[in-house]
Amino acid sequence: MKKLALGLLLVTSSIYAVELGKNFKFENGEHAYKSVCFHCHTLKTAPQSIFIKMDDDASIKARAEGIFQTVRHGSNQMPAFRKSEIDDVVLKDLATKLANGTITFTEK
Amino acid sequence: MAKKLTAMPKNVSLETMNKAIKEFIKILGEENVLIGDEEITPYKKIMMAVPIEDHMPSLALQASTKEEVVAIVKVCNKYVIPIWTFSTGKNMGYGTAAPAQKGTVILDLHKMNKIIEVNDKLCYAVLEPGVTYQQLFDYIHERGLKLWLSCPAPSAIASPVGNTMDRGVGYTPYGEHFMMQCGMEIVLADGSSFKTGMGGVKGSTSSAVFKWGYGPSLDGIFTQSNYGICVQMGMWLMPEPPAFKPFCITLDTVEEVEKIVEVLRPLRIANIIPNAFTIASTLYEAAGVVKRSDYVDGNRSITEAEIENIKKDTGMGTWNVYAALYGTEEGNALNWNIIQAVVNANFTKHKFLTAKEMGNDPVFKYRADLMRGYMTLQEFGLYNWRGGGGSMWFAPVSPAEGKHTLNQSALAKKILNKYGFDYVAEFIVGWRDMHHIIDLLYNRNDLEEMQRAHDCYKELVLEFAAQGYGVYRTSSGFMDLVAETYGPEIRSVFQKIKRALDPKGILAPGKSGIY
Numbered sequence: 082m083k084k085l086a087l088g089l090l091l092v093t094s095s096i097y098a099v100e101l102g103k104n105f106k107f108e109n110g111e112h113a114y115k116s117v118c119f120h121c122h123t124l125k126t127a128p129q130s131i132f133i134k135m136d137d138d139a140s141i142k143a144r145a146e147g148i149f150q151t152v153r154h155g156s157n158q159m160p161a162f163r164k165s166e167i168d169d170v171v172l173k174d175l176a177t178k179l180a181n182g183t184i185t186f187t188e189k
Numbered sequence: 190m191a192k193k194l195t196a197m198p199k200n201v202s203l204e205t206m207n208k209a210i211k212e213f214i215k216i217l218g219e220e221n222v223l224i225g226d227e228e229i230t231p232y233k234k235i236m237m238a239v240p241i242e243d244h245m246p247s248l249a250l251q252a253s254t255k256e257e258v259v260a261i262v263k264v265c266n267k268y269v270i271p272i273w274t275f276s277t278g279k280n281m282g283y284g285t286a287a288p289a290q291k292g293t294v295i296l297d298l299h300k301m302n303k304i305i306e307v308n309d310k311l312c313y314a315v316l317e318p319g320v321t322y323q324q325l326f327d328y329i330h331e332r333g334l335k336l337w338l339s340c341p342a343p344s345a346i347a348s349p350v351g352n353t354m355d356r357g358v359g360y361t362p363y364g365e366h367f368m369m370q371c372g373m374e375i376v377l378a379d380g381s382s383f384k385t386g387m388g389g390v391k392g393s394t395s396s397a398v399f400k401w402g403y404g405p406s407l408d409g410i411f412t413q414s415n416y417g418i419c420v421q422m423g424m425w426l427m428p429e430p431p432a433f434k435p436f437c438i439t440l441d442t443v444e445e446v447e448k449i450v451e452v453l454r455p456l457r458i459a460n461i462i463p464n465a466f467t468i469a470s471t472l473y474e475a476a477g478v479v480k481r482s483d484y485v486d487g488n489r490s491i492t493e494a495e496i497e498n499i500k501k502d503t504g505m506g507t508w509n510v511y512a513a514l515y516g517t518e519e520g521n522a523l524n525w526n527i528i529q530a531v532v533n534a535n536f537t538k539h540k541f542l543t544a545k546e547m548g549n550d551p552v553f554k555y556r557a558d559l560m561r562g563y564m565t566l567q568e569f570g571l572y573n574w575r576g577g578g579g580s581m582w583f584a585p586v587s588p589a590e591g592k593h594t595l596n597q598s599a600l601a602k603k604i605l606n607k608y609g610f611d612y613v614a615e616f617i618v619g620w621r622d623m624h625h626i627i628d629l630l631y632n633r634n635d636l637e638e639m640q641r642a643h644d645c646y647k648e649l650v651l652e653f654a655a656q657g658y659g660v661y662r663t664s665s666g667f668m669d670l671v672a673e674t675y676g677p678e679i680r681s682v683f684q685k686i687k688r689a690l691d692p693k694g695i696l697a698p699g700k701s702g703i704y
Binding site for chain 1: 228232233234277278279281299300305306307319327328331478567569572576577634
């Protein structure tokens with residue numbers, strides 16, 4: 082019975098992206114996109130060219146690297162995003178999924 | 190070969206820095222001690238009109254817990270190394286993450302981001318500094334809690350604690366954020382820590398519900414200051430109202446701004462209008478949705494005729510007044526009748542716009558989202574106006590009286606146009622006060638233009654102060670200048686408190702002109 086209760090608790094707690102009393106980090110590229118990029122890049126506020134999909138592996142890799150660097154450096158009106166808010170692994174995932182078309186434009 | 194530091198703090202030898210770095214690594218692990226040009230790159234992106242070289246940090250530390258902050262501060266105290274703290278460092282037009290002094294070590298608290306408590310009965314939250322508005326918003330919405338946030342614009346990536354510590358404001362009835370703060374935990378320069386207000390009582394039941402505690406109230410001295418590091422804060426949240434009615438009143442002529450402040454002020458002070466009402470100029474409204482180059486040829490100030498063309502194409506007013514009603518349908522209807530009657534009695538060519546008329550209009554939706562604490566970064570659109578990512582907020586404060594509108598607008602326009610910039614502004618009537626929010630937008634990629642923006646900002650600060658208007662905040666590049674406008678007497682008191690709490694001056698030297 083105790084095991085079942087613990088199991089239910091774990092299932093219940095995992096439905097939330099944000100937990101009480103725990104340090105927060107983006108789980109993956111989609112999570113970061115929905116929390117941050119989405120706000121500007123689905124409006125006229127920022128270029129929608131981030132959604133351009135590459136076709137082959139080499140182009141995807143090159144474009145993902147470009148996105149990665151832009152996020153870290155910032156660009157004109159776009160702020161720079163630091164490791165403390167998006168770590169290298171999640172940023173690489175985000176950049177790759179934008180470049181290969183996994184993350185696509187959705188209306189805000 | 191150790192990575193090269195991007196800058197060195199004043200009066201600290203490399204040998205001392207290296208000793209401190211070894212201890213930082215022991216506390217945080219190598220991955221959280223960021224050294225070298227590549228690692229510091231994201232900390233160098235600023236929008237203020239000063240060279241980043243003058244504000245270059247030496248290194249950045251990423252802390253995740255209060256214990257780590259305490260240990261870091263102790264090391265800084267031991268080696269007398271200056272340290273500049275920020276929560277999420279997204280205060281774009283107010284300096285971003287750049288320290289006031291070159292070589293200062295950055296203490297980045299973004300990873301210290303636990304939501305400690307959200308109480309939906311008493312309507313408050315207790316947060317660590319790295320929590321973002323988006324994170325708190327998601328927490329609340331994932332659970333269907335009936336609580337609203339009050340956010341600055343832009344909000345999603347900013348920190349509620351950081352914004353409150355800098356005495357930022359929002360657009361809901363809880364928009365005076367420091368007024369809605371309740372209880373802090375502070376780490377002092379010697380590494381000791383304490384809780385303000387009721388928090389000192391062992392097992393306190395009331396630290397997030399009663400602000401004052403016993404004895405002197407201290408929370409205020411830690412805002413916009415360098416007396417301690419806030420590692421936890423309580424803040425009150427607004428209960429979701431049963432009905433929400435955002436509205437806009439468009440006014441046709443420049444002169445009408447004076448009258449609208451007089452007409453709406455009594456309604457604001459009496460809380461018939463419960464939130465700060467905003468009076469946005471055409472360009473403030475248009476900058477995010479139209480292209481400057483479609484109307485202005487070249488690198489000069491926009492003319493009145495060109496602004497008229499924008500008005501004609503977009504339907505925007507010369508002034509666009511935004512406010513909202515929060516309550517029951519019946520109560521809102523009653524107050525809506527009062528507002529309409531008062532405005533109709535004083536104006537003839539105005540228009541009332543509500544969700545009914547505006548539908549999904551992006552500008553109206555944006556304003557409505559701001560006034561209900563929804564997440565948006567749309568204000569970044571302003572930064573596209575001139576291109577080149579230069580922005581500095583200039584925000585003088587005055588009484589909420591009409592006579593302080595046209596004279597301020599004229600003075601600001603004169604100075605901005607002298608340097609070739611546009612007047613992109615709004616007035617916000619908080620309660621008895623009125624903030625005149627001006628975004629000095631410039632091309633930061635053009636060094637000559639950056640110098641002009643610097644000189645323009647300086648002249649704005651000095652000329653407005655000469656008329657009795659002080660600014661309530663500024664970026665790390667202009668803190669001494671603004672401190673001077675508030676006079677030597679108060680600055681001397683600030684300095685005495687600093688010496689008492691931080692005798693070695695290690696915490697954020699130069700913050701608000703205090704060393």
